[in-house]
Amino acid sequence: MMPVVALLQLTGPTTEPGFGFWLAATVVKLVAIFTVYMLGAALLTLAERKISAWMQDRHGPNRVGKGWLQPIADGVKNFVKEETYPDAANLPIFILAPVISFIPALVTWAVIPFAAPWGSRWGIVEMVLAPLPIGFLFILAISSLGVYGIVLAGWSSNNKYALLGSVRSTAQMVSYEIAMGMATIPVLLLAGNVSLSKIVNQQAFETWNVINLTVAFFIFLVAAFAETNRLPFDLPEAESELITGYHTEYSAMKFSLFFIAEYCNMITASALMATLFFGGWDIPFTLWDNLAPHTGIKTLLTLGAFATKTMFFLFLFMWIRWTLPRFRYDQLMSLGWKFMLPLALGYIVAIASLIVTLQFLGFAQGSWPFHLGLAMLNVVAVIVLFMILDRGRIISPASSRLDQRDIARLRAVSARPRTPLLPETGD
Amino acid sequence: MAIGVKVVERPTEQTSYVRAALTGMAHTLKHMLNPEKVTTQYPEQKESISKRWRGTHRMLTTEDGKAKCVGCGLCPTVCPANCIKLVPGEDEQGNRYPLVFEIDEFRCIFCGYCQEVCPEEAIHMGRHYENSEYSREGFVYDLERLMAQTHPVSELWDPMDPKGE
Numbered sequence: 001m002m003p004v005v006a007l008l009q010l011t012g013p014t015t016e017p018g019f020g021f022w023l024a025a026t027v028v029k030l031v032a033i034f035t036v037y038m039l040g041a042a043l044l045t046l047a048e049r050k051i052s053a054w055m056q057d058r059h060g061p062n063r064v065g066k067g068w069l070q071p072i073a074d075g076v077k078n079f080v081k082e083e084t085y086p087d088a089a090n091l092p093i094f095i096l097a098p099v100i101s102f103i104p105a106l107v108t109w110a111v112i113p114f115a116a117p118w119g120s121r122w123g124i125v126e127m128v129l130a131p132l133p134i135g136f137l138f139i140l141a142i143s144s145l146g147v148y149g150i151v152l153a154g155w156s157s158n159n160k161y162a163l164l165g166s167v168r169s170t171a172q173m174v175s176y177e178i179a180m181g182m183a184t185i186p187v188l189l190l191a192g193n194v195s196l197s198k199i200v201n202q203q204a205f206e207t208w209n210v211i212n213l214t215v216a217f218f219i220f221l222v223a224a225f226a227e228t229n230r231l232p233f234d235l236p237e238a239e240s241e242l243i244t245g246y247h248t249e250y251s252a253m254k255f256s257l258f259f260i261a262e263y264c265n266m267i268t269a270s271a272l273m274a275t276l277f278f279g280g281w282d283i284p285f286t287l288w289d290n291l292a293p294h295t296g297i298k299t300l301l302t303l304g305a306f307a308t309k310t311m312f313f314l315f316l317f318m319w320i321r322w323t324l325p326r327f328r329y330d331q332l333m334s335l336g337w338k339f340m341l342p343l344a345l346g347y348i349v350a351i352a353s354l355i356v357t358l359q360f361l362g363f364a365q366g367s368w369p370f371h372l373g374l375a376m377l378n379v380v381a382v383i384v385l386f387m388i389l390d391r392g393r394i395i396s397p398a399s400s401r402l403d404q405r406d407i408a409r410l411r412a413v414s415a416r417p418r419t420p421l422l423p424e425t426g427d
Numbered sequence: 428m429a430i431g432v433k434v435v436e437r438p439t440e441q442t443s444y445v446r447a448a449l450t451g452m453a454h455t456l457k458h459m460l461n462p463e464k465v466t467t468q469y470p471e472q473k474e475s476i477s478k479r480w481r482g483t484h485r486m487l488t489t490e491d492g493k494a495k496c497v498g499c500g501l502c503p504t505v506c507p508a509n510c511i512k513l514v515p516g517e518d519e520q521g522n523r524y525p526l527v528f529e530i531d532e533f534r535c536i537f538c539g540y541c542q543e544v545c546p547e548e549a550i551h552m553g554r555h556y557e558n559s560e561y562s563r564e565g566f567v568y569d570l571e572r573l574m575a576q577t578h579p580v581s582e583l584w585d586p587m588d589p590k591g592e
Contacts, residue, residue: 054458054464056458057463062468319455319456322455323448323451323455324452
């Protein structure tokens with residue numbers, strides 16, 4: 001890692017940007033990211049409807065400006081609709097809840113690096129809004145705040161379905177937050193840092209983490225689906241059981257805020273998966289984009305690479321949503337606690353021991369035996385994972401969670417001859 | 428009576444979530460990439476309707492532009508929904524004609540009895556279904572409106588040709 005950083009510093013413009021330029025660049029980035037993000041969330045609603053339509057052999061929205069202006073039409077509709085306030089609602093919290101769920105979704109984006117740095121005439125511009133040294137910890141901290149919006153929405157609505165939805169959401173988010181955090185520890189072990197820029201750099205100069213840490217990626221993927229409340233983990237909404245759960249009582253723009261928050265969370269989760277496991281803005285099979293000089297064209301191309309990866313995951317989100325049915329609540333919980341968490345913990349131990357062993361044997365990180373070791377462990381781990389997953393134990397019927405002795409006892413009870421309630425009269 | 432729990436032992440191929448999920452995703456992707464969609468783009472594209480479709484009424488006219496109706500009163504009599512209002516009149520030559528002829532399309536159940544019973548083949552059901560209005564009054568069609576309709580009229584069911592061939 002050290003020679004790389006030195007190389008970056010040597011060949012780039014040596015001048016640190018002045019405060020004025022730094023401020024201007026930050027404001028420009030801020031406005032640009034916010035605009036793209038909001039526009040992206042709006043277009044995602046359209047993409048969701050289009051993709052779901054295509055998957056069901058329909059056309060999807062195609063009336064307002066050939067369908068492209070549909071998000072604007074939806075937005076205008078949401079702004080002019082009547083806002084309803086339930087009589088029994090706790091109004092201040094009721095109004096605050098959508099905002100609370102919306103803001104963390106936006107804030108998380110601030111630390112994700114989305115392109116190669118741009119060496120401008122006035123100094124290097126990092127293509128990340130806030131290059132925090134604690135990058136990934138920040139994301140973990142902020143993304144778990146999103147659940148407060150949902151909980152408060154359900155609680156303040158004073159509606160039993162809303163409350164049930166928010167309670168489910170809390171349980172789900174708390175369960176999968178742990179698995180999600182645990183799944184990223186192998187990534188941090190390899191990168192030796194929690195800064196997302198460093199993680200991207202490490203992947204660019206070695207291999208993408210998805211190749212060496214497929215199991216961690218798999219856990220992260222499932223946990224990300226659960227965190228964003230998307231199918232097959234949309235139990236907090238569950239239209240058929242809970243009348244869309246926590247936002248039952250919401251209307252107009254407040255409802256829309258929850259909706260936008262969901263899509264923002266999706267974008268962030270996709271960007272995170274791209275950053276942590278698919279090399280971030282790295283263009284595969286070439287080091288050209290990672291080495292100085294940092295020209296504008298490099299920034300644009302790497303931005304394109306990052307956008308492509310993110311969009312792929314966004315598509316995956318939708319693809320899975322329109323394919324898989326919702327889990328049952330007990331399946332969700334047993335998957336989270338009995339499978340994901342032990343798997344993630346075991347995986348951390350395996351990866352950590354392997355790294356220590358390889359280093360003890362004298363193979364430095366980045367050398368080919370080191371990679372070979374990781375890859376071999378990964379192949380074994382993936383095979384074992386899918387063997388276990390494929391045994392029908394993970395998503396199982398309720399009866400399979402009964403103790404064998406209980407099953408035997410119940411069977412004995414049902415096989416016992418019935419005693420008639422009334423004395424038999426005889427014919 | 429306790430609940431008997433039935434635990435079915437199934438082979439891996441049937442219980443595997445991963446395989447089932449991947450099969451399902453392949454299926455949805457196949458449908459997504461399939462350009463043939465089943466939606467009919469309604470206002471531009473219309474489904475063809477049967478020749479015996481019984482829709483909005485139409486009053487046929489003679490060559491000189493008068494309604495064929497002679498005000499015999501059979502259609503209000505046979506109408507099960509009681510939606511036809513007819514006041515017959517007579518001119519100097521003794522020709523009977525309707526003074527008032529109104530059909531309330533809201534009350535109508537589109538049974539087609541009026542067309543069957545009409546001796547002059549004047550009132551007809553039509554092969555037409557787009558008749559939305561902004562008010563309830565708009566659905567009461569008077570004689571001029573019934574005569575002004577231009578859509579094709581529906582055919583009666585012919586017992587000699589039950590399948591319409």
